[in-house]
Amino acid sequence: MEDQVLEDLQTVVPQLLHTLESAAYVARYLHPPQLGQVLASVSEADAPLRAQRSRLDAWPDEMAEVRDRLAGAADAALAAFEGLREAAVTDDVGTAYRALGQLPRAQELLYPLAPALPPVSRFFLNPAQRDDADLLARLGRPNPDAGVIHGENERGQRGGLSVYVPETYDPAVAHPLVVALHGGSGHGRAFLWTWLRDCRTRGAILISPTAIGTTWALTGADPDTPNLARYVERVRGHWNVDPKRILLTGMSDGGTFSYVSGLEPASPFTHLAPVSAAFHPMLAQMADRDRIRGLPIHVAHGALDWMFDVGMARGAVQALTAAGAVVTWREFDDLSHTYPRELNADLLDWLDRS
16 A cells, blocks of 8 residues: 555646646736636646546545645645636636635645655745755754744634744744735735745745735725734744845735835835735825835836736836835736736845845
């Protein structure tokens, strides 16, 4: 039976990881008018996994924890492709986004297997570092201060947070902190996986909170800003955070809220990086002069964005620069209203040098 389990691992795990990478490709390049074309580019990427998924069901009970995690991740990956195919037939972008919501579920199930399964550990690294033997060895060492932690952040809860502390965490070293905000109607527990791979590779601490309401407090009373400040202080009280490298970033409504909250005079954030966000010039005009002057802000947007036109982001760059911020602008010709995960490594480089 041990030989069979080993053979199954060698067969199913690579197929599962390939399926997840293919679905992530669709997530990156998803653009409503091109959904069918993008999906066709990965064709039947899930077919090998679908053909071999049942092998896991024969595993003995003593392997139940590993079996159930792999099976759950495989089922989520396959469900993502089923939903994407339905979206292509019905031409419904909402169905496509719901299907892609299976990816963080799969990753959450899979991640605890990284210490025991080297291919899984490499999957949760940036591609350029996947053959770094020293890094892989350091990540494999037990560290009670590290890992993924959820604080009142189950999928049905609002206002909680998910934290990732890299396994390479050293209390003697000041680590950068990334606070990543989900989009409208999103959830921090899911958005965590947008950034975990990069933070794990680079040794950054990650907070992914959930808005108290269905989205961030963009109008009216703002309970989210003090909540973010409390979470930053809580993390700084437990781990060694570099006070000069505290990044607030976010996607869509989360990006817009990184402006709203990050421009507050008492904001703890040293850098802001809104992605695919809405912006009104009043945000720059009403910002505290001392706060915005010299503040590093990285604005990223897609030329194909159908929700928030790229012209809005270009206007943000002009308004923020005129107000005294130090603005970096990145426009993606092939990006729609989705998250460009390749941006994360560049943002961490920018955080280090600015």
